[in-house]
Amino acid sequence: MRTVVVLNQDQMGHGDRELGRRILGTFLRKALALEGLDAIVFYNSGVKLLAKDSPVLVELTLLAEHGVDLVPCGTCVQSLGLELATGSVSDMDTILRELSAAQKVITL
Numbered sequence: 001m002r003t004v005v006v007l008n009q010d011q012m013g014h015g016d017r018e019l020g021r022r023i024l025g026t027f028l029r030k031a032l033a034l035e036g037l038d039a040i041v042f043y044n045s046g047v048k049l050l051a052k053d054s055p056v057l058v059e060l061t062l063l064a065e066h067g068v069d070l071v072p073c074g075t076c077v078q079s080l081g082l083e084l085a086t087g088s089v090s091d092m093d094t095i096l097r098e099l100s101a102a103q104k105v106i107t108l
Contacts, residue, residue, distance in 0.1 A: 001036040004102040007046035010054075012108050021055045027108065028059035032066055034106075039069035039098045042087070047076045052085040061086050071098055 011020025012027060031037055040063065042050060049056055050072050064070050070087030077089055099105060 001103045002038050002101060003034055003036045003104045003106065004038060004098050005031065005034075005040045006099075006105060006107040007040060007042050007049060008044045008107065010045045010048040024049075024108070025056050025059055028056050028063065031059075031063060031068075036103070037063075037068055038102070039071050041071045041073075041095050041098055043073040043076050043095065045076075045080075047072045047080060047082060047084075050077075050084045050087045051082050054085065057085055069098070071095060 007024075011017055012024035013020050040060070048054065049060060050070060051057075054060070060070060064086055071090045071094060072084065072087050073095060074089040074091050077084060
């Protein structure tokens with residue numbers, strides 16, 4: 001089943017920031033077990049996860065090495081003035097194609 005994960009913030013859930021980052025790291029380490037994980041879409045502050053100082057850069061790089069597309073919103077990257085350490089700057093058309101082709105979308 002073609003699965004896309006959406007990360008629209010730089011942590012998992014709301015509340016304690018450090019806890020949110022820690023559990024996001026755990027989720028991403030275990031995400032290779034998700035059946036059909038094809039892409040992770042990033043927008044808003046979620047694009048910060050692809051920067052050099054990301055607390056989950058190792059996990060995201062590993063996912064990319066295993067064929068998971070990392071699809072960050074280019075407008076968001078530009079607006080936040082980020083330089084990406086992994087992933088390729090994308091656009092909303094690509095994000096929409098990823099989401100519409102997915103059989104399952106998981107938003108964190």
